[in-house]
Amino acid sequence: MTTDWQDAAAPINRGPEPGGIGAVYRVFGETLRGLKTTLGRVAEGHHVIQYPEEKTPVYPRFRGRHKLHRFEDTGLEKCVGCSLCAAACPAKCIRVVAAENTPDKQVSAGERYAAVYEINMSRCIFCGYCEVACPFDAITMGNDYELSDYHRSDLIFTKEMLLADPPEHTPLRREGE
Amino acid sequence: MVEGTLIMIAKSIVIFAVFLQLVPIILLGDRKLMGRMQSRIGPNRVGPRGAFQPIADVLKLLSKEQFTPATAVPWMMAIAPVISVTTAVATMAIIPFGPYDVWGGGFGLYGIDVSIGLLYFFAFGSLAFYGTMLGGWSSGSKYSFLGAMRAAAQLISYEVAMGLSLLGVAMTAGSLSLVEIVDHQDTIWFVVPQFVGFCIFLVAGFAETARAPFDLPEGDAEIVGGYNTEYGGMRFGSFFMAEYMEVLVISGIAATCFFGGWHGPGPEALAPLWMLLKILVGAVLFIWVRATLPRLRYDQLMSFGWKILLPLATLNVLVTAIVLVAT
Numbered sequence: 001m002t003t004d005w006q007d008a009a010a011p012i013n014r015g016p017e018p019g020g021i022g023a024v025y026r027v028f029g030e031t032l033r034g035l036k037t038t039l040g041r042v043a044e045g046h047h048v049i050q051y052p053e054e055k056t057p058v059y060p061r062f063r064g065r066h067k068l069h070r071f072e073d074t075g076l077e078k079c080v081g082c083s084l085c086a087a088a089c090p091a092k093c094i095r096v097v098a099a100e101n102t103p104d105k106q107v108s109a110g111e112r113y114a115a116v117y118e119i120n121m122s123r124c125i126f127c128g129y130c131e132v133a134c135p136f137d138a139i140t141m142g143n144d145y146e147l148s149d150y151h152r153s154d155l156i157f158t159k160e161m162l163l164a165d166p167p168e169h170t171p172l173r174r175e176g177e
Numbered sequence: 178m179v180e181g182t183l184i185m186i187a188k189s190i191v192i193f194a195v196f197l198q199l200v201p202i203i204l205l206g207d208r209k210l211m212g213r214m215q216s217r218i219g220p221n222r223v224g225p226r227g228a229f230q231p232i233a234d235v236l237k238l239l240s241k242e243q244f245t246p247a248t249a250v251p252w253m254m255a256i257a258p259v260i261s262v263t264t265a266v267a268t269m270a271i272i273p274f275g276p277y278d279v280w281g282g283g284f285g286l287y288g289i290d291v292s293i294g295l296l297y298f299f300a301f302g303s304l305a306f307y308g309t310m311l312g313g314w315s316s317g318s319k320y321s322f323l324g325a326m327r328a329a330a331q332l333i334s335y336e337v338a339m340g341l342s343l344l345g346v347a348m349t350a351g352s353l354s355l356v357e358i359v360d361h362q363d364t365i366w367f368v369v370p371q372f373v374g375f376c377i378f379l380v381a382g383f384a385e386t387a388r389a390p391f392d393l394p395e396g397d398a399e400i401v402g403g404y405n406t407e408y409g410g411m412r413f414g415s416f417f418m419a420e421y422m423e424v425l426v427i428s429g430i431a432a433t434c435f436f437g438g439w440h441g442p443g444p445e446a447l448a449p450l451w452m453l454l455k456i457l458v459g460a461v462l463f464i465w466v467r468a469t470l471p472r473l474r475y476d477q478l479m480s481f482g483w484k485i486l487l488p489l490a491t492l493n494v495l496v497t498a499i500v501l502v503a504t
Contacts, residue, residue: 024485031470039214048217091288
């Protein structure tokens with residue numbers, strides 16, 4: 001009696017036994033089949049993305065280079081320097097130093113602001129916990145993944161760099177793509 | 178059909194010029210076509226669509242150091258690529274691109290019409306292996322040595338089958354001269370009566386040029402680079418060039434002996450074009466097979482050569498002889 005799993009198992013395709021007159025015929029046939037396969041690839045065209053010129057579009061939820069945000073109407077920074085992102089970060093790559101807002105120097109909407117906000121991109125694992133931890137949606141993960149540089153010191157991104165628009169934009173995948 | 182010295186010199190220059198221009202075309206075709214067969218694009222950075230890639234390769238190789246290991250025999254190492262290239266070019270001299278006096282002026286479109294054409298081809302084919310063997314042995318490295326030994330064993334195994342496969346053609350045409358062999362094919366190409374011989378020649382030809390699936394003398398995965406492991410710079414480039422030249426030579430001999438040489442539709446003045454086309458088709462077949470078949474294991478190579486190809490070739494010769502005597 002056969003059980004379900006035996007029916008579901010894929011049939012085992014064993015190759016024919018070697019030797020004999022049939023082997024010569026099979027070798028010939030299989031060679032021709034191989035030649036047909038490779039020629040079929042020529043007709044099919046290539047599957048290459050010419051990387052520096054063309055980029056693979058990323059999905060909207062792709063976690064890339066971080067962005068810090070401002071309020072669009074007032075232009076104030078959303079970050080209040082609470083350091084929750086730094087606490088949530090498993091790689092310990094975020095450094096926040098908070099300072100008090102004063103009436104003549106109002107940087108953020110809250111009482112305090114981040115005087116120093118640094119992300120060490122060579123340590124970051126792009127897990128997105130900082131984004132989840134932030135109570136004001138001040139930090140989000142962007143879509144850019146081209147972050148390589150020649151010096152490690154250049155990979156420590158400052159607040160100004162994170163607030164500004166990233167220099168290059170990565171194509172975003174459209175709906176249904 | 179005696180030709181003057183001046184014509185001979187001019188011919189040598191033309192052969193060198195044409196032949197050396199064909200090599201980069203095949204080289205680029207090889208890389209592009211193989212790329213397409215592997216769903217890639219192939220080289221496309223140098224020049225329009227990568228057309229100048231061979232030039233870039235050669236310039237790079239020329240600017241590199243000619244390294245000689247401490248255990249090597251330097252003069253032998255230097256002479257080995259020369260042997261490879263020379264023999265390949267010398268074989269090209271007998272491949273006929275057209276009949277005598279087809280363009281007027283009293284010369285034939287071939288380097289030289291030797292009456293022992295096929296023997297000449299085999300002689301230089303064997304000499305070409307001295308290049309790889311000397312190069313591998315004199316490098317003083319174990320991988321080079323292994324490659325050289327493999328090349329020697331491969332030559333011995335497949336040269337015999339190749340000779341026997343062409344014997345059928347020689348018997349049918351009644352001559353060893355390549356020009357006369359082509360002349361005999363004006364009604365029917367020899368690939369029809371000698372189909373078995375052609376198949377054997379093709380397989381043995383792949384082995385002779387040491388290209389996939391018979392590239393055991395190079396065998397990158399097993400013995401680094403085989404006989405050319407220790408070579409760098411243009412010496413390596415010469416080996417590389419000789420390999421592609423041999424592809425052209427084998428295609429040329431195949432076109433001459435089995436596919437009617439310069440015969441083709443249209444006026445007779447187009448003869449060299451037909452020949453060139455046939456050679457290029459042969460070269461494409463080499464590339465195609467290289468992109469398709471994996472390398473044979475060493476014992477498979479040996480048993481295939483001795484147990485299948487050689488008896489088959491002998492049988493082919495016997496059957497041809499019986500048919501020729503009976504009719």
